[in-house]
Amino acid sequence: MGIVDEDVERVRQQTDIVKLISEHTQLKRVGRRWSGLCPFHTEKTGSFSVNAEEGLYHCFGCKKSGDAITFVRELEHTDFPGAIEYLARKAGIALRYTDANEGAARSRKKQLMDHVGKAADIYHELLNGTDVEANNARGYLRSRGFTSEMVKHFKVGYAPDTWDALAKRLKVNDKDLVDSGLGKINSIGKQMDWQRGRIVFPVYDEKGDAVGFGGRIMPGGEGAKYINSQECLVYSKSRVLYGLNWAKEHIVASGEAIICEGYTDVIGFGRVGINTAVATCGTALTDDHLKLLKRFTNRIVLAFDADDAGKAAADRVYEWEQKYEIEVMVADLPQGVDPDDLSREDPERLKAAVTDALSFLEFRIDRVLARHSMDSIEHRARAAEDALRLVGEHPNALVRDQYIMNIADRTRIDAERLREMLRAPSSSRSRNTRSSDQVVVQRASDNVEDQALQLFIAGEEQISALLSDGLFVTPYRREIFQSLRDSASVREAIDMLGADEAHLLTQITASPDDDLDGPAVASRLLGKAAERLARELEAEARATGEVQQLLPDVKFLRQWVIDLRDPMDDLMELAPLAEWVAMKNAAA
Numbered sequence: 001m002g003i004v005d006e007d008v009e010r011v012r013q014q015t016d017i018v019k020l021i022s023e024h025t026q027l028k029r030v031g032r033r034w035s036g037l038c039p040f041h042t043e044k045t046g047s048f049s050v051n052a053e054e055g056l057y058h059c060f061g062c063k064k065s066g067d068a069i070t071f072v073r074e075l076e077h078t079d080f081p082g083a084i085e086y087l088a089r090k091a092g093i094a095l096r097y098t099d100a101n102e103g104a105a106r107s108r109k110k111q112l113m114d115h116v117g118k119a120a121d122i123y124h125e126l127l128n129g130t131d132v133e134a135n136n137a138r139g140y141l142r143s144r145g146f147t148s149e150m151v152k153h154f155k156v157g158y159a160p161d162t163w164d165a166l167a168k169r170l171k172v173n174d175k176d177l178v179d180s181g182l183g184k185i186n187s188i189g190k191q192m193d194w195q196r197g198r199i200v201f202p203v204y205d206e207k208g209d210a211v212g213f214g215g216r217i218m219p220g221g222e223g224a225k226y227i228n229s230q231e232c233l234v235y236s237k238s239r240v241l242y243g244l245n246w247a248k249e250h251i252v253a254s255g256e257a258i259i260c261e262g263y264t265d266v267i268g269f270g271r272v273g274i275n276t277a278v279a280t281c282g283t284a285l286t287d288d289h290l291k292l293l294k295r296f297t298n299r300i301v302l303a304f305d306a307d308d309a310g311k312a313a314a315d316r317v318y319e320w321e322q323k324y325e326i327e328v329m330v331a332d333l334p335q336g337v338d339p340d341d342l343s344r345e346d347p348e349r350l351k352a353a354v355t356d357a358l359s360f361l362e363f364r365i366d367r368v369l370a371r372h373s374m375d376s377i378e379h380r381a382r383a384a385e386d387a388l389r390l391v392g393e394h395p396n397a398l399v400r401d402q403y404i405m406n407i408a409d410r411t412r413i414d415a416e417r418l419r420e421m422l423r424a425p426s427s428s429r430s431r432n433t434r435s436s437d438q439v440v441v442q443r444a445s446d447n448v449e450d451q452a453l454q455l456f457i458a459g460e461e462q463i464s465a466l467l468s469d470g471l472f473v474t475p476y477r478r479e480i481f482q483s484l485r486d487s488a489s490v491r492e493a494i495d496m497l498g499a500d501e502a503h504l505l506t507q508i509t510a511s512p513d514d515d516l517d518g519p520a521v522a523s524r525l526l527g528k529a530a531e532r533l534a535r536e537l538e539a540e541a542r543a544t545g546e547v548q549q550l551l552p553d554v555k556f557l558r559q560w561v562i563d564l565r566d567p568m569d570d571l572m573e574l575a576p577l578a579e580w581v582a583m584k585n586a587a588a
Contacts, residue, residue, distance in 0.1 A: 004097065
């Protein structure tokens, strides 16, 4: 099965490669060639050349080359048929398929997507028109911080609270209305809209074709808060991600995708300038979603509550990491606050939640330990037991051991004793014993602790004076800091460390530090420490009832968290917090 060869050749011949590429980068004629900045990598001097006569391009920087079809495949992250169909649509060419049934199915799917696209236009016009019935929808969107530009960009619309407002305007037959997921036929044979009395968010596939809608009930309305399109030939909620059509280029450029739970969460991220967010459409994250995202990135940041993820959910995440060779992180959002609300109430906190995203296991361990008081041997033992249950779910023995050292450090329990507990059979803990040769290594450039170590190695005296053991949460980074502090050279520090720590220190040492902003790094490091310590003190206060005794320290730390949302230029201003952290760590 495939596209008829003659049609492939027609597409190739009728595509103006200069016009195609000019949609993505500015080209200038230089002799017989066209030249410009490469759309595939960042550069300041143009090394991208296009030969219009031959229909070919080549970048002398990143070495990518090919024809119009290759260009679309690379840029859109699609397969050969997908690239041909993309170019055929632009050229107005009707494709034929070697299998007649396949051709008919594709033709039918395109027809239905055209109906959905027209429905999106109709809903959008109804919201932006003068119809008084849409006034409540407009007012609600304004109250939620939606600007006219946001409404236009995301093509938000309004479905009137009548039986057939869309059907009357769309004017399609009964079968098309049902097959496109836009409506149904009632008991007396009349057409009925699927979305009624709702603000609607059109859902597009990764190519930009409209495939469905998510409809939010109006305030005071009856029914489910959200209704998604019916499953049909063009829409399958387990295979589509809201916002991917807008986010894919930003995802490729940034190297990560953020996954949310709702349409407005994606828009909320856009409100604060983060354009890499997508959302599932009323369903859990599936393998098909991961396969789709894998075409664009290997790093996923979950921006929904992963705090209560059970063992089954954890097993699924770890399986995805191995199966698709991806890295799953978690944005550390305040509990009970979604990205949409946070984008309006505290945009800097939302940005920081993504910037400081933790690995899935690290996030869960942090939350579990924060719920425990560490004021007694018994409390620390319970905290360690709860955290070990999470560690035991991870399939990689090397990763498990790193987190054992982390827990040992934070609970002041011997690491070898924790290893024995993890190895011992337990009715209350079922450990996943799958083995893996893969070692999960956090990228040094993304970790503020690593950046602080880079500056320490570089001899930044003002920053070095602020650093102490308590600022390094992960035990292996703390051990690296201690070795560097106590050694005369990096080489000597490496010789003092174990294999994993030595490897990480070598990686940190080799990383470029020219673009590191010292005050920004110090502010982030101390800000994270203040946030972490405040949570621990709040948990201790709840556990012990010593609220009044601990309240001054909590207020002190919370004020620092607020103050450090904007980096401090004068490093000396950070000294009081740095001294407080060092003092508390020494007393622990």
